[in-house]
Amino acid sequence: xxxxxxxxxxxxxxxxxxxxxxxxxxxxxxxxxxxxxxxxxxxxxxxxxxxxxxxxxxxxxxxxxxxxxxxxxxxxxxxxxxxxxxxxxxxxxxxxxxxxxxxxxxxxxxxxxxxxxxxxxxxxxxxxxxxxxxxxxxxxxxxxxxxxxxxxxxxxxxxxxxxxxxxxxxxxxxxxxxxxxxxxxxxxxxxxxxxxxxxxxxxxxxxxxxxxxxxxxxxxxxxxxxxxxxxxxxxxxxxxxxxxxxxxxxxxxxxxxxxxxxxxxxxxxxxxxx
Ligand SMILES: C[S@@+](CC[C@H](N)C(=O)[O-])C[C@H]1O[C@@H](n2cnc3c(N)ncnc32)[C@H](O)[C@@H]1O
Numbered sequence: 001x002x003x004x005x006x007x008x009x010x011x012x013x014x015x016x017x018x019x020x021x022x023x024x025x026x027x028x029x030x031x032x033x034x035x036x037x038x039x040x041x042x043x044x045x046x047x048x049x050x051x052x053x054x055x056x057x058x059x060x061x062x063x064x065x066x067x068x069x070x071x072x073x074x075x076x077x078x079x080x081x082x083x084x085x086x087x088x089x090x091x092x093x094x095x096x097x098x099x100x101x102x103x104x105x106x107x108x109x110x111x112x113x114x115x116x117x118x119x120x121x122x123x124x125x126x127x128x129x130x131x132x133x134x135x136x137x138x139x140x141x142x143x144x145x146x147x148x149x150x151x152x153x154x155x156x157x158x159x160x161x162x163x164x165x166x167x168x169x170x171x172x173x174x175x176x177x178x179x180x181x182x183x184x185x186x187x188x189x190x191x192x193x194x195x196x197x198x199x200x201x202x203x204x205x206x207x208x209x210x211x212x213x214x215x216x217x218x219x220x221x222x223x224x225x226x227x228x229x230x231x232x233x234x235x236x237x238x239x240x241x242x243x244x245x246x247x248x249x250x251x252x253x254x255x256x257x258x259x260x261x262x263x264x265x266x267x268x269x270x271x272x273x274x
Contacts, residue, residue: 003046004122011162012116013205015092018158020049021063022095024056032064032241033071037098041123052204058248065241066187066234067094069267070157073185073230074100081151085109087175089137090159092116093123097130109133109146138167143174152182161189161197161209168211169222176225181273184226187234188213193264216268226270234265 008016022035023042074096078084083105088096091110102108107129110120114134121132135142137159154175160168175184189197191212201207213219216228235256244252255261 004044004119006045006047006119008115008119009205009207011090011201011205011207012092012113014158014162014201014207015094015112015116016045016047016049017052017054017059017204018063018067019045019093020052020054020056021059022067024060025064028057028060030243032061032068033099035064035067035095035099037095037124038093041093041095044123045119058244061242061244062238065238066157066267067096067099068241069232069237070155070185070187071096071099073183073269074153074155077151077153077183078102078106081153082106083150085146085150085152085179087111087146087152087154089154089156089171090162091120092158093120094157095124096155097127098125102129104129107131107147107150111135111137111142138163138171140174143178146178148178148180152179154182154184154186156184156186158187160186160211160213161194162207163211165211169219172219172223172226176223176272179273182271184270184272186268188215188266188268190214190260190264190266192260196264213266215263215266216270219268219270225272227272228268228270230267230269232267233262234267235262237267 019042022038025032026035026039086108088110091112097108109131111133117132117134133142189212194209194212198209216231220226239252239256
């Protein structure tokens with residue numbers, strides 16, 4: 001059987017790193033997520049992953065631990081709201097909708113550029129209540145098609161750093177203007193992390209990170225409807241969930257002592273509305 005030939009560059013290419021990480025975690029012992037849907041999707045893709053020079057064990061643990069944290073926030077929201085809308089922005093090749101398995105009262109939108117959506121259609125199964133939107137998240141048009149009457153969860157995992165700051169703030173404003181109430185979960189890169197990560201994604205895909213966020217106040221100042229309820233260091237999440245080889249574990253624990261490293265990537269949860 002021939003695979004699905006994938007050519008994704010710029011920010012879109014980075015979704016391949018996430019799929020690679022989830023698939024490797026699924027086959028690791030012990031596994032963090034055990035995401036067999038991601039592993040099956042990865043097996044369908046024809047792409048020279050070796051050119052990325054990634055360390056499968058490390059990338060698997062990093063990607064899966066972040067995904068598990070955001071799965072937890074997603075499941076908490078779904079447990080509270082039987083009828084709800086979920087917008088997974090910059091969904092890439094992530095398989096969260098199958099991992100958290102929302103019930104029949106939930107409509108779930110995975111939004112990414114049309115090229116990424118085209119790959120998704122070829123490597124993932126379909127499911128009830130699931131919609132794929134091929135558009136830039138910064139294009140206001142698609143959002144107007146999403147019903148606004150239910151509690152809404154907005155997930156932006158691995159997205160903000162690829163947006164221009166003005167576009168990101170405008171997107172958050174459109175979301176809190178359109179939906180009466182909901183929760184926004186997203187991760188951030190500080191200016192230090194943007195500089196570091198740019199080297200990898202630039203070399204691999206010609207992608208550039210733009211938006212540095214130092215903490216929740218950067219977003220709350222620009223959008224008073226957003227109230228941060230949780231701010232967690234990505235490094236701390238990894239240190240809790242992951243058992244790394246001795247040398248890497250030591251490095252991570254030392255890095256945790258340095259605020260610049262500890263706050264390089266934050267996982268933030270906001271509420272808005274009544
Ligand atoms: C690092 S990947 C993260 C994918 C997924 N959220 C995950 O965590 O596995 C970044 C994704 O953001 C998408 N993206 C970046 N800018 C976007 C935009 N303006 N509109 C839609 N998607 C965008 C890219 O195409 C890519 O799929």
